[in-house]
Amino acid sequence: xxxxxxxxxxxxxxxxxxxxxxxxxxxxxxxxxxxxxxxxxxxxxxxxxxxxxxxxxxxxxxxxxxxxxxxxxxxxxxxxxxxxxxxxxxxxxxxxxxxxxxxxxxxxxxxxxxxxxxxxxxxxxxxxxxxxxxxxxxxxxxxxxxxxxxxxxxxxxxxxxxxxxxxxxxxxxxxxxxxxxxxxxxxxxxxxxxxxxxxxxxxxxxxxxxxxxxxxxxxxxxxxxxxxxxxxxxxxxxxxxxxxxxxxxxxxxxxxxxxxxxxxxxxxxxxxxxxxxxxxxxxxxxxxxxxxxxxxxxxxxxxxxxxxxxxxxxxxxxxxxxxx
Amino acid sequence: xxxxxxxxxxxxxxxxxxxxxxxxxxxxxxxxxxxxxxxxxxxxxxxxxxxxxxxxxxxxxxxxxxxxxxxxxxxxxxxxxxxxxxxxxxxxxxxxxxxxxxxxxxxxxxxxxxxxxxxxxxxxxxxxxxxxxxxxxxxxxxxxxxxxxxxxxxxxxxxxxxxxxxxxxxxxxxxxxxxxxxxxxxxxxxxxxxxxxxxxxxxxxxxxxxxxxxxxxxxxxxxxxxxxxxxxxxxxxxxxxxxxxxxxxxxxxxxxxxxxxxxxxxxxxxxxxxxxxxxxxxxxxxxxxxxxxxxxxxxxxxxxxxxxxxxxxxxxxxxxxxxxx
Ligand SMILES: Nc1ncnc2c1ncn2[C@@H]1O[C@H](COP(=O)(O)OP(=O)(O)OP(=O)(O)O)[C@@H](O)[C@H]1O
Ligand SMILES: Nc1ncnc2c1ncn2[C@@H]1O[C@H](COP(=O)(O)OP(=O)(O)OP(=O)(O)O)[C@@H](O)[C@H]1O
Ligand code: SF4
Ligand code: SF4
Ligand SMILES: [Mg+2]
Ligand SMILES: [Mg+2]
Numbered sequence: 014x015x016x017x018x019x020x021x022x023x024x025x026x027x028x029x030x031x032x033x034x035x036x037x038x039x040x041x042x043x044x045x046x047x048x049x050x051x052x053x054x055x056x057x058x059x060x061x062x063x064x065x066x067x068x069x070x071x072x073x074x075x076x077x078x079x080x081x082x083x084x085x086x087x088x089x090x091x092x093x094x095x096x097x098x099x100x101x102x103x104x105x106x107x108x109x110x111x112x113x114x115x116x117x118x119x120x121x122x123x124x125x126x127x128x129x130x131x132x133x134x135x136x137x138x139x140x141x142x143x144x145x146x147x148x149x150x151x152x153x154x155x156x157x158x159x160x161x162x163x164x165x166x167x168x169x170x171x172x173x174x175x176x177x178x179x180x181x182x183x184x185x186x187x188x189x190x191x192x193x194x195x196x197x198x199x200x201x202x203x204x205x206x207x208x209x210x211x212x213x214x215x216x217x218x219x220x221x222x223x224x225x226x227x228x229x230x231x232x233x234x235x236x237x238x239x240x241x242x243x244x245x246x247x248x249x250x251x252x253x254x255x256x257x258x259x260x261x262x263x264x265x266x267x268x269x270x271x272x273x274x275x276x277x278x279x280x281x282x283x284x285x286x287x288x289x290x291x292x293x294x295x296x297x298x299x300x301x302x303x304x305x306x307x308x309x310x311x312x313x314x315x316x317x318x319x320x321x322x323x324x325x326x327x328x329x330x331x332x333x334x335x336x337x
Numbered sequence: 338x339x340x341x342x343x344x345x346x347x348x349x350x351x352x353x354x355x356x357x358x359x360x361x362x363x364x365x366x367x368x369x370x371x372x373x374x375x376x377x378x379x380x381x382x383x384x385x386x387x388x389x390x391x392x393x394x395x396x397x398x399x400x401x402x403x404x405x406x407x408x409x410x411x412x413x414x415x416x417x418x419x420x421x422x423x424x425x426x427x428x429x430x431x432x433x434x435x436x437x438x439x440x441x442x443x444x445x446x447x448x449x450x451x452x453x454x455x456x457x458x459x460x461x462x463x464x465x466x467x468x469x470x471x472x473x474x475x476x477x478x479x480x481x482x483x484x485x486x487x488x489x490x491x492x493x494x495x496x497x498x499x500x501x502x503x504x505x506x507x508x509x510x511x512x513x514x515x516x517x518x519x520x521x522x523x524x525x526x527x528x529x530x531x532x533x534x535x536x537x538x539x540x541x542x543x544x545x546x547x548x549x550x551x552x553x554x555x556x557x558x559x560x561x562x563x564x565x566x567x568x569x570x571x572x573x574x575x576x577x578x579x580x581x582x583x584x585x586x587x588x589x590x591x592x593x594x595x596x597x598x599x600x601x602x603x604x605x606x607x608x609x610x611x612x613x614x615x616x617x618x619x620x621x622x623x624x625x626x627x628x629x630x631x632x633x634x635x636x637x638x639x640x641x642x643x644x645x646x647x648x649x650x651x652x653x654x655x656x657x658x659x660x661x662x
Contacts, residue, residue: 029495203554
C-alpha cells in the first residue's frame with residue numbers, strides 16, 4: 014500500500030509564559046491510501062496538536078521544531094502559506110473536535126457548506142445549494158432542505174458535528190483528519206457517519222486519520238492503531254493485534270479503562286498518575302516512566318520506537334509479552 | 338418516596354423563522370420536546386439517551402430553567418418551578434440546588450476566565466462566597482475532580498479538552514447542588530479520566546445523596562452509572578425503565594437498534610444492522626403517526642395512522658410501540 018501521508022519525526026513546542034512546552038516529540042506514523050489509522054491516547058497526549066501541525070493550523074505560540082509531513086510529494090510542514098491554503102480543504106480536510114466553534118455563527122449552515130462546495134468541491138453557483146442539501150441528507154439530517162437555512166445555534170451539538178462532516182467531505186479530499194468526528198453523536202448516527210467515511214475512502218482512496226478516545230470505535234473502524242502518550246507515539250500495530258496483545262504498558266492500561274457491555278464500574282481502572290510536565294529540559298526519555306509499574310533502571314536510557322515484530326512498533330525497554 | 342423532580346407532559350417548540358404580524362397561518366415549528374413526563378427521586382441517577390437532535394439538551398435546559406416550557410409543568414421538591422420565567426430563575430431560591438454540566442465544557446467556559454475564575458463564578462454569584470472561603474471551596478472542587486491546582490491559573494485554550502471538562506464539573510459541584518444535570522459530561526474525556534469522573538460521581542452521590550440526570554451517547558457508561566434510563570426519539574419518550582432491564586430486554590424497536598449499534602472492542606458484528614431511511618422531520622410532525630415510522634425495521638400500517646401511547650410493559654418499565662399492545 015502506498016503511503017498517502019507519512020509523518021516523520023514531527024516535534025512541536027509551545028512558547029508560553031511558564032516556559033516552553035514540548036508537546037510533540039519525534040512523532041512518526043504513516044497512513045496508506047484508503048486506509049484508516051486511529052490515533053488514540055489520553056487527553057493532552059498530543060493528538061489534536063498533531064492534527065493541527067499537519068494542517069498548518071497551529072496557533073502562533075506553537076512551532077514545528079522538527080520533522081516532515083509528506084502528502085505524496087509535498088511536505089506540508091515546508092509548504093508556503095499560500096500553497097497550504099490551497100491544499101487545505103481541497104486535498105486535506107479536517108473535522109474539528111469542537112464543531113460549534115468551528116462553524117461561523119452568523120452564516121446559515123447551508124451557505125457554509127455551499128461555500129466549500131464552490132471553492133473546493135467543483136460545484137457552481139447553480140448547483141451548490143442542491144449539493145449542500147444532498148450533503149446534509151447524506152449525514153442523516155432530517156428535512157435537509159429547510160435545515161440549510163438554520164444557524165449553528167439552532168442545531169443540536171450532534172447536528173453541528175454532522176454539518177462539519179458534510180463540509181469536510183464536500184471537497185473529496187485525499188486525506189481526512191477526523192478529530193473525534195462522532196463525539197456527541199448517538200451510536201446509530203455514528204454508524205451512518207462512519208459508513209459514509211468508509212465508503213468515501215473505498216471509492217476515492219481517501220486516507221483517514223481517526224482521532225478518538227473510543228477504543229471500541231477504533232476496533233471497528235481502523236485497520237491500524239497508533240497510541241500516543243505525552244507527545245510520543247508509544248505503539249503502532251494492526252488493530253486486532255494491538256487490542257489482543259498490547260506490548261506497551263500504557264496501551265494495556267488504556268484498554269483496561271474502556272467500559273464494555275459487561276462488567277462493573279469497580280472493575281474499570283484509570284491509568285495511574287498523570288501526564289508529566291512537558292516544560293523544560295528535564296523530560297525523561299520514557300515519558301510514561303513515572304506512571305509505569307514495569308519501570309527498571311535502564312528505562313532512563315534513550316528510547317527509540319522500534320519494530321518488535323513486523324508491523325508492530327513500540328517505544329519501550331521492557332514491553333509486555335516479552336521476557337524481561 | 339416523594340420525587341425530587343417531576344415533569345408532567347412538558348413540551349417545547351421553537352418557531353422557525355420570524356412570526357409575521359398579520360399572517361393567518363402560524364409559522365412552522367420545531368417540536369424539540371413533546372409531552373415528556375418523568376420523575377427523579379433523591380439519590381437516583383436517571384440516564385437520558387437518544388438520537389442526536391432528539392431533544393435531550395432542550396429537555397435538560399427546560400429542567401435547569403434556562404428555557405421556558407411551551408406546555409407542561411416542572412416541580413422541584415414539590416415546588417412548581419416551571420412558572421418562574423427563565424430570565425428570573427437566576428435569582429430563584431432553587432437556583433443553587435440545580436446545577437448543570439454542559440455538553441461542551443470548552444464552549445461553556447468564558448475564554449477570559451482562568452480555571453479558578455470559572456469554578457469561583459457560581460460560588461460568588463449564587464452563594465456570595467469571597468476571599469479565603471471562596472478560595473478553599475474552589476480548591477476543594479478542583480481536587481475532587483482531579484484537576485491539579487497548578488492548572489487553576491490557566492485559561493481554557495491552555496488546557497486540553499479533558500482538563501476543560503474537569504473544570505466544567507468542578508464548577509457545577511462547587512455549590513453542593515441536590516440535582517446535577519450532566520449533558521454528555523464525559524464525551525470529551527478520555528477513558529482514563531472518564532473512569533475517574535464516573536467513580537467520582539458515584540462517590541459524590543453516595544456521600545451527598547446527589548441526584549443525577551445523565552445525558553450520554555455511551556450506553557456502556559449509562560449502564561454503569563444509572564439506576565433508570567429514559568430513551569427519547571424525536572422529542573418523545575419511547576421507553577423508560579430500570580437500566581439493566583432496558584439494556585437486557587428492550588421493548589421498543591428504536592432502543593433495540595441503539596443497543597445493537599454500540600461499538601465493541603471485539604470488532605464489528607458481521608451483519609451489523611443499520612437504521613435505513615431518513616428520520617422524520619421534527620418540524621410540524623404528523624400527530625397521528627409513530628415518529629419512528631419509516632425507519633422502524635418492524636413498522637406496519639397502523640404505525641402511520643396512530644401515535645402509540647407510552648404504556649407499562651413490565652413493572653416500572655414503559656414503552657411506546659404498537660407491537661406491545
Ligand atoms: N497553546 C498552548 N499552550 C501551551 N500548551 C498547549 C497549547 N495547546 C496545547 N498545549 C498542550 O499540548 C498538549 C497536547 O494537547 P492536545 O490538544 O493535542 O491533546 P489531545 O490529545 O488532543 O487531548 P484531548 O483528547 O483532550 O483533545 C497538552 O499538554 C496541552 O496542554
Ligand atoms: N434555539 C433553537 N431554535 C430552533 N431550533 C432549536 C433550538 N434549539 C434546539 N433546536 C432544535 O431542537 C431539536 C432538539 O435539539 P437538542 O439540542 O435538544 O438535541 P439533543 O438531543 O441534545 O442532540 P445532541 O445529542 O446532538 O446534543 C433539534 O432539532 C434542534 O435543531
Ligand atoms: S520504557 Fe520502562 S518505564 Fe517506559 S513504559 Fe517501558 S517499562 Fe515502562
Ligand atoms: S409503533 Fe410501529 S413504527 Fe413505531 S416503533 Fe412500534 S412498530 Fe415501529
Ligand atoms: Mg484533542
Ligand atoms: Mg445535546
